[in-house]
Amino acid sequence: MFRHDLPAPEWFTADDSVLGVALVFPLQGPAGIFGPTCELCARLAAEEVNRDGGVLGRELRLVPVDGSGPPHGVAGQVEALVDLGVVQGVTGWHISSVRQALAPRIAHRIPYVYTALYEGGEDTAGVFLTSETPRDQLRPAMDLLAHERGVRRWFVVGNDYVWPRRTARAARAYARAAGGCVAGEAYLPLGTDDFEPVLRRVERADADGVLMLLVGSDAVRFNRAFTAYGLHARCLRLSTLMDENMLLASGPAATEDLYSTAGFFASLANGDTLDFHGRYAARYGVEAPALGSLGESCYEGVLLLAALLRRAGTLDVSAIGAAAGAVSYEGPRGLLHLRDSHVRQRIYLARADGLDFDVLTELEPRGSRP
Numbered sequence: 001m002f003r004h005d006l007p008a009p010e011w012f013t014a015d016d017s018v019l020g021v022a023l024v025f026p027l028q029g030p031a032g033i034f035g036p037t038c039e040l041c042a043r044l045a046a047e048e049v050n051r052d053g054g055v056l057g058r059e060l061r062l063v064p065v066d067g068s069g070p071p072h073g074v075a076g077q078v079e080a081l082v083d084l085g086v087v088q089g090v091t092g093w094h095i096s097s098v099r100q101a102l103a104p105r106i107a108h109r110i111p112y113v114y115t116a117l118y119e120g121g122e123d124t125a126g127v128f129l130t131s132e133t134p135r136d137q138l139r140p141a142m143d144l145l146a147h148e149r150g151v152r153r154w155f156v157v158g159n160d161y162v163w164p165r166r167t168a169r170a171a172r173a174y175a176r177a178a179g180g181c182v183a184g185e186a187y188l189p190l191g192t193d194d195f196e197p198v199l200r201r202v203e204r205a206d207a208d209g210v211l212m213l214l215v216g217s218d219a220v221r222f223n224r225a226f227t228a229y230g231l232h233a234r235c236l237r238l239s240t241l242m243d244e245n246m247l248l249a250s251g252p253a254a255t256e257d258l259y260s261t262a263g264f265f266a267s268l269a270n271g272d273t274l275d276f277h278g279r280y281a282a283r284y285g286v287e288a289p290a291l292g293s294l295g296e297s298c299y300e301g302v303l304l305l306a307a308l309l310r311r312a313g314t315l316d317v318s319a320i321g322a323a324a325g326a327v328s329y330e331g332p333r334g335l336l337h338l339r340d341s342h343v344r345q346r347i348y349l350a351r352a353d354g355l356d357f358d359v360l361t362e363l364e365p366r367g368s369r370p
Helices: 030-051 071-083 098-105 137-148 162-177 196-204 215-229 245-249 271-284 292-310 317-326
Strands: 018-025 059-066 087-091 112-114 127-128 151-158 181-188 209-214 236-239 258-262 326-329 334-339 342-344 348-353 356-362
Touching: 018 215, 018 245, 018 258, 018 292, 030 059, 030 087, 030 127, 030 137, 030 215, 030 236, 030 245, 030 271, 030 292, 059 071, 059 137, 059 258, 071 098, 087 292, 098 112, 098 162, 127 292, 137 162, 137 209, 137 236, 137 258, 151 162, 162 181, 162 209, 162 215, 181 196, 209 215, 209 271, 215 236, 215 245, 271 326, 292 317, 292 326, 317 334
Parallel strands: 018 059, 018 087, 087 112, 112 127, 151 181, 151 209, 209 236, 236 258
Antiparallel strands: 258 348, 326 334, 334 342, 348 356
């Protein structure tokens, strides 16, 4: 659904002085836990773009759309905004099922910057991705944990849709290459709150590592149940979707031996991250929702969209695609470049440490394709 707290109805009318961008992000459901950070980070980026002169002589204005609904319903809402001429671009964090429904309906008409980590392989013309993919995010993390922690038997616990299932398929190959295996898999509906049957399966499988491919509050509830069951004493966890908001909600008692891998952690001690912290706190105050990779990705999405349009000098999707190979921009993740429609970036492995992440190392990239 559309936000009903927008300041004025003219946000949903065409305006040639404004470049409208649909910001598709979760307002409810499991991913709603980091939705507020997604919106605040995107708004901060839009304000900075506008202070720098806007895009193509226009003010960039975000039009929030709830991305947590049924995928084809979300796609229909965004397509209606495109049809009405209200938006000339799309960005935001939403699950892969929404992207798969949305891309065929709008990507040939307007540029679409997808910011969520995903399963890899997206090559629809007009879609550009700031996202981490399993080859560079998951594989080196599994290799490192096999070498440093002796993890050989993995158990995959994920939500039941395309990202967890395809990522698990890649994980099977990565585990074999490291001398191990995936000993079991379980896929659960979004919104699951009873994990005991799955935990019994993890225990019976004698797993020494659990690959968590759970979204938002589902991962929070799993962390608590995992610890209450006592598995934290015998089995580490690795997640490619675990940000600071989810860590805080899980609580320090439920995150022992929990690893996360991402292109951004709020605890990174470098100039880009510290500068971003300062701007975010100055704009929203010290009590704003916690910064994390999932919300920060929406900041990246707005910056990349602006860079694409500025480089192409037009709203024409074909021209934008032709110019994309020369696009770069600088943000909280450093100076980034596009290749094969994907942003190339550093990926880190971190371990939960109380209410924050201890960033352990930068992971070595694996090949050139996502």
